[in-house]
Amino acid sequence: MKIIQVFVDNINFIGAVALFLIGLRTVVTKKNLIKRIMGLNIMGTSIFLFLVAIGNVTGGVPPILSGEEGVTYINPIPSVLILTGIVVVVSITVYSLSLTVKIYEMYGTINQDELTNLIREDDLHD
Amino acid sequence: MINQLPIINMLLFLATALIIPLLSRRKFNITLIFGFIMLALVMTSSFFMLFHIADNGAIIYQFGGHDSRIGIEFKVDLMAAIISLFVVGLTTVIYIYSCGDETEGVEQKEYGRYYILLFIMLFALLGIIYTNDLFNAYVFMEIISITTCSIISIKRKKETYAASFRYVMLNEIGSLSYLFGVALIYMVTGYTNIDFVSQSIQTIWQLYSINIIIALGFLIIGIGIKAAVFPFHIWLPDAHASAPSSSSALLSSIVVKVYIIVLIKLLFKVFKLDVLNHFHVSDILVVVAATGMIMGSIFAIAQKDVKRMLGYSSISQIGYIVMGIAMFSSLGLSSALFHIVSHGLMKAALFLSVGIIIYKKKIKKKDQFEGLAYEMPITMGVFTIAALGMIGIPLTSGFISKLTLGVAALDHRQGFLIIIVVLSGLLNVIYYLPIIISSFLKSEPKIYHPFKIEKVPWPMLTSVIILGIGILTFGIFPNLIMNIMTQAAELFGWV
DSSP states (O other): OHHHHHHHHTHHHHHHHHHHHHHHHHHHHOOBHHHHHHHHHHHHHHHHHHHHHHHOOTTOBOSOOOSOSSOOBOOOHHHHHHHHHHHHHHHHHHHHHHHHHHHHHHHSOOBHHHHHHHHHHHHHHO | OGGGHHHHHHHHHHHHHHHGGGGTTSOHHHHHHHHHHHHHHHHHHHHHHHHHHHHHOOEEEEGGGOOTTTSOEEEEOHHHHHHHHHHHHHHHHHHHHHHHOOOSSOOGGGHHHHHHHHHHHHHHHHHHHHBOBHHHHHHHHHHHHHHHHHHHHTSOOHHHHHHHHHHHHHHHHHHHHHHHHHHHHHHHHSOOBHHHHHHHHHHHTTTTHHHHHHHHHHHHHHHHHHHTOGGGOTTHHHHHHHSOHHHHHHIIIIIHHHHHHHHHHIIIIIIHHHHHHHTTHHHHHHHHHHHHHHHHHHHHHHOOBHHHHHHHHHHHHHHHHHHHHHTOSHHHHHHHHHHHHHHHHHHHHHHHHHHHHHHHHOOOBGGGOTTHHHHOHHHHHHHHHHHHHHHTOTTSHHHHHHHHHHHHHHHTTOTHHHHHHHHHHHHHHHHHHHHHHHHHTSSOGGGOOTTOOOOSOHHHHHHHHHHHHHHHHHHHOTHHHHHHHHHHHHTTOOO
16 A cells, blocks of 8 residues: 555656656657657656656645735746746747758658668668 | 956857857958957957966956846856867967868858857856856857857768767757756755855755766766767767868867866866765766777777768866866866866877868878878878877877876776776777878979978968967967966865
C-alpha cells in the first residue's frame, strides 16, 4: 500500500519523467523526421509539467493578492519560467519544421534511412 | 557607467542586427563597414572592462534594479571578461575574412541576412558569458542554437539542410536536458541565481543527494552535447564540413568554447568541489576527455574531406580542454582557458586557410593539396603554422597549452595522462603532416615563382596573417595572457 501511496503523491513527477523518456525514445529511434520533431515537443512538455508540479502547493490559490488572511499561495515563478520555455520550444519547432520542408523539396523524402542513403550516394559522386 | 558596459555591449550587437536590414538598399560595403565599426567599439569596451575588472573585481549588474533573488543578474568576473574579449576579437578577425569571401555558396541577397544572424549570435554569446542565472543561460543557449543552425543552413545546398537538421535535433536534446537539470536544482534550492543556488547546495546537498546527482548528470550531458564532448560529438563533423568556411571557423573556435565556459561555471560556481569530489565527477570527466582525445584523432585520420577532418580534430582538442577542467585545480583550469584561446586561434586559422583554398582552387579533398604551397605560399604557410600548433611543436601556442596541461596532470598526480597527451599529439602528426609534406615538397618546380603571393581578396589574406601572427606571438610570449588566466583561475576558491 505504501508504494501506491508514494506513487499517487508523486504522480506529477513520475508522469513528467515518463513523458521525457517517451519523447527521448521518439527522437532517437523514429525514422520519420516529423515524428522526431514531435518527440522533441513531448520532451519539452514533460519539463513544463515538471516545473508546474514543483510550483504547486497543496491547497494553494493563484497568487493574486486579495487582502484575505490565512491564504496559501502557489509559487508563481516556475509558471513564469515555463512561459519563456514554451516560446523557445515553439520557435525551435517552427525552425525544424521549415528545415523538414526544405529537405523534402531537395531529397523527396523525410525518412532518415532513405535520406542517409541519398547523402551517401551524393558523396560517392563527388 | 562602467557597470552598464556589459549590457551596452550586448545592446550594440542587437542594434546592429536591427539596423542591417535598413541598409539593404544601400551599397553592401556600407553594411560591412558599419558592422566592423560596431565590432571595434565592443572590442574597445571589452578591453576597458578587462582592465577595470583585473583591478577592481567583478562587475555586477541587476536588471531593472530588482534584488538578485527575484531578478536577473549579470556578473562579469575575470574569466568572463577574458573570454568575452577573446570572442569579440576572434569574431572581428573572422568578420574581416568573411567580407572577402562572397561566393562560398551564399547567394547575393543573403549576405545581409548572414550578418544579421551573426550579430544576434554574438549578442547571445556575450549574454551566456556574462549571465549569473541558470535559466537565463538556457534562453541564450536557445538563441545560439537557432542562429548557428541558420548560419549552417544559409548555404542553399542539399547537404547543409540534412546536417543542420541533425544539429538542431541533438542541440535540442541537449538544451532540454539542461533545462531538466535546472528544474531539478530549482526543486531543491528555490533559486536560479548561481550565487544563491550554490549557497543552498552547499548546505543541503547531503540531504537531497539523489536530486543533486541527477541534476548534475542532466546538466553535464546537456552541456556535453552542445560542446561536442566525445560521446556526444556526432553532429559536429557534418555541421562544420557543410557550413560556409567563415561559419565553420566561428562554430568551431567560438560557439563550442562558450558552452565549455558554461560547464566551468556549473562545476566550480554552482556545485563546488565538495559535491563534485563526493560524486567522483573528476574521474568521469578524465575518462571522457582521454577517450575523446584519442578517438577524435583516429576518426580524423580516416577522413578524405579536409573540413570534415578539421571537425574531428576539434573533437579531440575539446578533449584537451575538458581534461584541463577535470583536474579540478587552478593549474588545470588555467591550462584549459589557455587552450580555449590557442585552439580558437589555430582552428580559425586552419578553417580560414582551407576556405581560401576552396575559394581559389575549388578543391576539398586531402590528396588534392599536392604542390599547393608553390601557388599559395601565404595560405599554406599559415595552414602549416596552425597545423604545427595542433601537433604541439615549440614556438606555437599549441605547445604551451600542451605543456601546461602536462604540468597540471603531474600536479594532479596522474602522470599517465601525459602519455595520452603525447599519443594524441602523435596521432595529430599522422593526419596533418602528409598535407604539409605533399603541398610543400611534392611538385614540379617549374611553376615556382619566389615572392609571388596568391591573388585572393585582401581581407581574406589579412585575417589569416593576423591569426598566424597571433599563434606565434602566444607561442613565444605566453605570459601575455597566461598571467591573467592564472589570476582568473585562482578566483574560483580552490581548497
